[in-house]
Amino acid sequence: MSVPAIILTYLAAAAGTLLLGLAAKWFDRKVTARVQYRKGPPWYQPVADVLKLLHKETLVPSTGRGAGFLIAPAIALGATALAAAMLWAPLFAHEGSFLGDLIVVIYLLVIPPLATILGASASGSPHAAVGASREMKLILAYELPFVLALLVGVIHSGWTLQLGKMAADQQGQAGATLYSISGVLAMIVAILAVQAKLGQVPFDLAEAECEIMSGVFVEYSGPPLALIYISRAMLLATLPLLLILVFWGGLKLTLTGVPAFLGKYLLLLTLVTLIRNTNPRLRIDQAVRFFWLGLTPLAVLAAVLALVGRYKGLSWL
Amino acid sequence: MAVKHWALKKSLWVYHVNTGACNNCDIEVLDLLTPRFDIERFGMILVGSPRHADVLAVTGTCTRQAMPRLQELYRQAAKPVVVLAIGSCAGAQGIFTEAYHMGSPVDETIRAVDPNAIIAYVPGCPPKPEAMIAAVVKAWDVIDTL
Ligand code: SF4
Numbered sequence: 250m251s252v253p254a255i256i257l258t259y260l261a262a263a264a265g266t267l268l269l270g271l272a273a274k275w276f277d278r279k280v281t282a283r284v285q286y287r288k289g290p291p292w293y294q295p296v297a298d299v300l301k302l303l304h305k306e307t308l309v310p311s312t313g314r315g316a317g318f319l320i321a322p323a324i325a326l327g328a329t330a331l332a333a334a335m336l337w338a339p340l341f342a343h344e345g346s347f348l349g350d351l352i353v354v355i356y357l358l359v360i361p362p363l364a365t366i367l368g369a370s371a372s373g374s375p376h377a378a379v380g381a382s383r384e385m386k387l388i389l390a391y392e393l394p395f396v397l398a399l400l401v402g403v404i405h406s407g408w409t410l411q412l413g414k415m416a417a418d419q420q421g422q423a424g425a426t427l428y429s430i431s432g433v434l435a436m437i438v439a440i441l442a443v444q445a446k447l448g449q450v451p452f453d454l455a456e457a458e459c460e461i462m463s464g465v466f467v468e469y470s471g472p473p474l475a476l477i478y479i480s481r482a483m484l485l486a487t488l489p490l491l492l493i494l495v496f497w498g499g500l501k502l503t504l505t506g507v508p509a510f511l512g513k514y515l516l517l518l519t520l521v522t523l524i525r526n527t528n529p530r531l532r533i534d535q536a537v538r539f540f541w542l543g544l545t546p547l548a549v550l551a552a553v554l555a556l557v558g559r560y561k562g563l564s565w566l
Numbered sequence: 567m568a569v570k571h572w573a574l575k576k577s578l579w580v581y582h583v584n585t586g587a588c589n590n591c592d593i594e595v596l597d598l599l600t601p602r603f604d605i606e607r608f609g610m611i612l613v614g615s616p617r618h619a620d621v622l623a624v625t626g627t628c629t630r631q632a633m634p635r636l637q638e639l640y641r642q643a644a645k646p647v648v649v650l651a652i653g654s655c656a657g658a659q660g661i662f663t664e665a666y667h668m669g670s671p672v673d674e675t676i677r678a679v680d681p682n683a684i685i686a687y688v689p690g691c692p693p694k695p696e697a698m699i700a701a702v703v704k705a706w707d708v709i710d711t712l
Contacts, residue, residue: 278606287601288606289606289607291609293576297576297577298577300572301573301574301576304573305644308644462615466618470643474617
């Protein structure tokens with residue numbers, strides 16, 4: 250592909266993810282409402298939210314640092330859009346990925362929380378500062394088990410770090426990584442880490458509306474808040490894609506493959522929403538302990554099982 | 567009707583301010599979130615920060631202690647913002663008008679900061695949730711003229 254073609258594809262993928270993200274956001278709110286026996290918002294709700302925020306006033310707190318405060322949401326949005334584009338490419342064409350794109354995606358997915366910390370610290374609000382410190386601890390907590398869980402997928406597909414190849418491998422003889430003991434364990438760990446990456450309950454302690462007034466975002470208003478809203482919606486749409494690519498066989502462009510992909514996608518989205526709706530918020534020390542002492546050993550176990558399975562030829566392990 | 571007005575009307579985020587209410591109005595405000603009324607149908611949600619707010623749901627008599635804080639909250643909210651004065655207390659200080667600890671009524675307090683503020687009154691002690699929804703619908707007409 251030529252460079253303009255690649256740029257165009259990436260832009261189209263980012264725009265598509267934006268629409269998908271807004272739809273996912275609506276789905277999330279609607280399911281939440283149904284769980285609580287409410288009717289929930291109409292389908293255009295996220296669109297109205299974003300349009301409204303874009304037309305409101307931008308306020309910069311007098312104690313804050315304007316540049317860092319305003320640029321942070323843009324950084325988060327850029328990183329999320331790029332990660333989304335890099336996940337769509339291998340879904341549609343296995344050659345659409347390059348060696349090591351899994352690692353690049355992992356790096357890109359760390360940028361939105363880092364940008365959040367940057368913006369929160371620049372806002373000069375004590376609530377945001379508390380939120381930022383919690384967000385920082387949370388990153389330290391979930392990143393290790395998340396990477397270990399992805400490692401299981403890497404081991405299953407024969408040590409390849411190329412997302413396209415991983416998906417192709419799972420669609421071949423080997424079968425999806427999820428259909429093995431280590432795959433299931435890794436998926437559980439990955440879903441919980443995704444929950445934390447999305448900042449959803451039970452790991453929403455960085456925003457914690459009722460104790461620190463939406464913490465890291467407390468000072469944002471208007472267009473910057475719209476950018477945050479969009480990038481979080483896009484992240485919600487993107488992370489299930491990563492899980493499907495690494496653990497669940499990617500997308501097969503056949504008559505049965507596409508509905509199967511959609512089903513998996515909706516299932517993961519529903520799962521994330523249900524976890525959010527059925528759990529209370531954890532304290533930061535509980536969250537860190539949960540990830541380090543609970544999920545990390547589980548992920549290590551999964552990786553060991555995957556290694557044994559690979560070298561003893563037991564594909565079910 | 568411009569996109570701007572449509573979007574604002576369909577997505578009013580509410581920040582709840584208590585300026586010395588007896589807590590009864592606040593309970594009625596929370597009723598709006600329950601399955602019976604579910605204002606998320608109209609895109610309204612409760613937010614934790616005045617910076618995110620489009621509606622300040624003010625309850626209470628606006629005591630002297632609360633007065634400067636209410637003004638500060640109004641200044642912190644991103645405009646355009648609608649003020650809902652909920653309850654007889656917030657409307658005209660109700661039975662507490664003569665009390666020693668009163669500041670000025672909610673509307674005067676806000677108008678001291680911004681003479682053109684959009685203020686909707688919801689009378690009642692406490693007002694019914696339906697009345698609050700009706701007040702929001704009235705505020706929509708004003709939003710259209712912005
Ligand atoms: S209007 Fe009535 S219910 Fe509401 S705060 Fe005042 S006294 Fe309480």
